[in-house]
Amino acid sequence: MxxxxxxxxxxxxxxxxxxxxxxxxxxxxxxxxxxxxxxxxxxxxxxxxxxxxxxxxxxxxxxxxxxxxxxxxxxxxxFEGPPLLPSDPYDRAMARFWAHFIENKFIKPFFMAHWLEEGEVREAFVKEAKELLPLLEEQLKGKRFFGGDAPGYLDIAASMLAPTRMAVQEVTGVALINDDDYPALSQWAREYISNEALKPCMPDKDQLLAYFMKNKEMYKAGVKAMLQK
Missing domain, CATH: 3.40.30.10 (Glutaredoxin)
Known part of the structure; x- marks a missing residue:
């Protein structure tokens, strides 16, 4: 057991x-x-x-x-169950590469662009995020999920671009991802949120929105503090 x-x-x-x-x-x-x-x-x-x-x-x-x-x-x-990482060594390496890209290169400018106040520093992060977003969009071309027909390791790595990003976008009014500019990422986010296997762990939309609304000033102060380190 x-x-x-x-x-x-x-x-x-x-x-x-x-x-x-x-x-x-x-x-x-x-x-x-x-x-x-x-x-x-x-x-x-x-x-x-x-x-x-x-x-x-x-x-x-x-x-x-x-x-x-x-x-x-x-x-x-x-654990037994559907594989999260691809079985092919090259595909597995690429999944880890793009997860590393999201973790170490993409997340900071993307969320700094949402939480910082207007100004030159924020605009620099917006520019950087907009330069990186097409790279992720390209990884989804012709696919439902980053992992193919079902969500996997790379979808998990990118998951903050689904429920979290949607809530933060509504609270801050900053919309870097939209259907016109990034149709694949936008559709992926909807597919991720509605995936049956993920429903037990999907945060409630209204509760998540209320959480970020309540803590909006804390997040703004947090990103300011990050810049001062």
Missing amino acids: SPPVKLIGFFGSPYAHRAEAALCLKGVPYELMLEDLFNAKSELLLKLNPIHKKVPVLIHGDRAISESLVIAEYVDET
Whole structure:
């Protein structure tokens, strides 16, 4: 009998959603343990992720795994179910390459462009994001998902461009992705949100919108602080 699976997460975290999405796509039952990060991080979180002290953390028996994409690969390799990464070595390498691109090159300018106040710094991030978006659009040409006919590892990596991006876009009024300029990405986001296998872990649209609306000023202050480091 497989040890129980638990996930330490936080509502509104796109990184925690990645870990949940991996579990859902593999069909792995799990217990979600939500943190209250705005008050005090739990002793369990600090014990299991002493390096970064962040969610998500996957608990599988006596093992603890941190970092959303590391968790996705662990889930893919450990549990039975539909594969998240392609079987072909080249395709698998390309999925990891584009996930690395999203994580290390794309996310920062894209969300800085949404949360920063108007000004030259924001415009520079908007320009950078607009230069990178066509690269992701091209990866979806002729495909329903980045992984093909069903969502996989790269869709998990890009998942913050679906529910999170839509909520942030509505709160900030910044719409870098639209049907006219990026039809493939726009359709992909709708397909991702409505995917049957992902429904158990898909955040409620109204609750997600309310979360970002309530914490709008905190996010704005956060991106300002990032620029000052």
